[in-house]
Amino acid sequence: MNSFETFLAGISSNGLFVIDKSIPLSKYVPIDLSANNKLLQTVDVSLLLSLETFINEQLSRQNTLVGFGGYNETRAIYQRSTHFTKSENQNNRNIHLGIDLWTSAGTSVLAPLNGTVHSFKNNTNYGDYGPTIILKHQINDVVFYTLYGHLSLESIASLEVGKMFRQGEVIGTLGDASVNGDYPPHLHFQIIKDIQDYKGDYPGVCSKTDLEFYLENCPDPNLLLKL
Template identity: 40%
Template sequence: MCVSCPDQPCRGRPAPSCQIKARRATLRHSLPEEMRMTEVLPDVADLYTALLQSGVAPEKLEALIGASSAAVQARLAQVDQGVLRAILRKAAGGEAVPGVTKLKAWLSTAEVQPVVRPLPDHSNARLLRADGSDPSMPEYSDRAFDAWFEALQLPYGTGPRGEKRSCYASDQFADAASPERRQVHLGIDIFAPALTPVYAPLPGVVRSVSYNADPLDYGHTLILEHDGGGLPFFTLYGHLADTLPSLVQPGDSIEAGQPIAHFGDWHENGGWSPHLHFQIMSDLLEQSGNFFGVGHESLMAVWDDICPDPGLLLRLPEGLRRA
């Protein structure tokens, strides 16, 4: 029997093809682990799935990329490395962000102040789905949405977390690691008139005050850092008015209930009907002044750890916050 192909008789000496396989196997197992990783991450269209299936430990990410082909290296160099490590942690059976389970439990019981006043509920708000299920509703980025929403005669509308939105199907929401667009909404939207005040739900420190000017981006954006029972986490407020820099600056200490921003109008909020995008992040990854507002549908188990349900702090009724 052949040592390389034990199920095949070689009549004494292994066939040349089997000799080649045996030599390759011997060489592969004699190399350092980092040099053997080239077979783990092939140059496939969906590198995220390849990572999930690789079995590589998160701390080996740099070695894995370095051992991969030049094409794979070039593609992954364009991706947030924090996302890649989170994928490997989840694939290994752990939390995508260490400690996030404890953080979620803390968020669900923390004493919080309302982000807008009064809070939306079923008496003054309606869930506004952007998944195409309501053909009468214009897209949030369509100026016709304002008149449509005004006709509802309600103070608020909400856009749910976990919704797969058609407005995120453009190349702007793609990346080099996968053909899959980031289309699943990670925050919760609250629609109300421009200049509606925004209040801090918890004490914290201003991490960044920025203006993200790309079309369909956040426009004026605020990120606060908080202490979640010994675990740091962050809240993001997007689509704000240009009053933001006059209210807060990086490094400022913020009290719970303090006014921190206003809803922005079309010209300053990224090109959307006036609303607040509110989001929680357990890890800022490698982002600064901005953060992913939508995630990949196939990676939602990972994104759920990176961006816990913002409803844990908003305390909206279930029917106004989930897809």
């Protein structure tokens, strides 16, 4: 691990929560949405209903409530949207840079650490985040950011830049497919070291060409969540 990753891993010896803390970790299960998953070869992931059925079946089969995973995962799902693809361009974005937590719309989203609202926005491209919040954190002299995508419209309706959230406070709720970019309900959670000039948005999917930079700038969120 590099120094920033070591710092993140050392913030807490216990996993931090970013969704409803009343859901026990025993009700979490990993879900593989990579292009190499043979179970997905018969699923049309470009269709909301097909993808939602697949995810719900994974949760139901193991009697769980939250599916998680996806960091540094190459996915075929993004081929459905021109927001990620440029026809035959080899630099199409298809590598996921956050952790997804798949669960019910309306589920509470929590601040894992004390932070202030850096920015927020409704990213309305097809397949995009939909309502999104970015928090700024400072621990000692280290500043970094966390992004929460696929929220409900209500999550940003009365939000203000600079608003303080304490660890464990509700910052919003998960949206449904009508507002979240046409996905089954889930949270996209991402750590960002350098936010650059972005506000209310930051790439959550990158191309193989840019992967080295983004893995450095957006380390594995599981350093905090410890799932």
